[in-house]
Amino acid sequence: MNLMPANPRGDALSVACQDCSLFQLALPVGRDEPDWALLDRVVKRRRLLERGEPLFQPGDPFLFLYAVKFGSLKTYVSLPDGHDQITGFHLPGELLGLDAIDGEVHPCGARALEPTGLCEVPLNRLEELGELVSGVQRQMLRIMSRQLLHDQRLQTVLCRQNADERLAAFLLSLSDRLRGRGFDGDRFRLSMTRADIGNYLGVAKETVSRLFTRFERAGLLAIEHRQLRLLDRQGLAALAGVPAGTTPFR
Amino acid sequence: MNLMPANPRGDALSVACQDCSLFQLALPVGRDEPDWALLDRVVKRRRLLERGEPLFQPGDPFLFLYAVKFGSLKTYVSLPDGHDQITGFHLPGELLGLDAIDGEVHPCGARALEPTGLCEVPLNRLEELGELVSGVQRQMLRIMSRQLLHDQRLQTVLCRQNADERLAAFLLSLSDRLRGRGFDGDRFRLSMTRADIGNYLGVAKETVSRLFTRFERAGLLAIEHRQLRLLDRQGLAALAGVPAGTTPFR
DNA sequence: CGAATCCTTGAACACCTTCAACAGGGGTGG
């Protein structure tokens, strides 16, 4: 998602550290002044991925949590029928790998959708820190709780909404997540294919394609290749079945 | 779920403390001997609900986590269209309220499906404890991570499976959860209506009804009113699209 | 015991999927 925003070098947009989920861990409760030294002790090293390069595979031992610095990834599970189910897209500032804590194995794989930078965080370093600094553990719980909320919203979308409503909700969700990290929520680039979107939303890729055409004709958005402009958030929100200004999921 | 298992008084089945999720918090890492005093300091008090009685409403301030002792509940979100979306069913030994940690408000409501007993746990008591006892925080993370995994599996079911596959997966999931807490996984009572099941699985209640009939004719199960017997787990697993012996979700 | 809720079954229709064919783009290699 959201790379190359009229950037002449074509670099993916990057979050500043203060817009990253990880950063919240370094915010001692109630105080506003971040603990930079703390943050530095948490991050082990940075990683850089090419487009299509895997970060980890399903079944890999759980070694690190990751925070997306720039670029984007998809996570997916491999199903018995040989196909994949995409379980999420991950934008700058978001955390990956929380679902691997319990089993100590990554239940899903992760793959970069574009050139992508990440910060690597050993969980045990977080835990050691949590015993020293009281706010860290609470923040971890909050981050996971937020993820549960996202999953719940997605569940609602998948259970109740038809194809157009799902796509509208998805686009608004992306938009709001980008805005939340300081990017332009009305004009961004989709880093995933139509097939990826369809897979994630439980809809055929042909349907996604048709819907983009239909949305464009209805004046809801403008899309050229993967460059997207939201023209009528109100209208999209109405379709998604949420009060305007609310995020459908995540 | 799973009350009245040939019990003359008609009582719902109850978990022993050692089969409860909460109990895991009192297991110091690596040791097998539970810390009973610890568990006692965690639980504030017990609550008893009638069938249909709410435990909390959507939007209520987050005061406690709850562990189900006996009986069962459903959680649901209220949608703008006035209808509800059921987000989960909660069986003896399971935790409720994890999704409220971040916002400090319950995003969903919870309502007893039958006479139900619960243990009430103030989160801050858990957190205080976490600072004293190193294992507690790690266990909390694991429990939430496990919930994320469950949500992921449900997402896969909702995205890829058709109605019969969803119902088969749901029944196996219930069965496995009951077995995991020491109950009979092949013979139990559904505490929720067909409409509840359909709502949860994104399928019309009429379809659920037809599927139960079809499953029964196919010899996969026997159902009389809400009393269920699984006759062919192999067959159900094949339908659900999972290797036999695997849990579809949760 | 009785009212309300829940469950079942039927028929028509709508939405989305699947299959198929084609067009466009971007990346790679010559």
Next chain:
DNA sequence: CCACCCCTGTTGAAGGTGTTCAAGGATTCG
């Protein structure tokens, strides 16, 4: 730098699965 090829995206048509609407019958629980 150009050409080629594969992947991605678009659009059309047919068919299936599940929904919706409707009505009758059973059960549960207070």
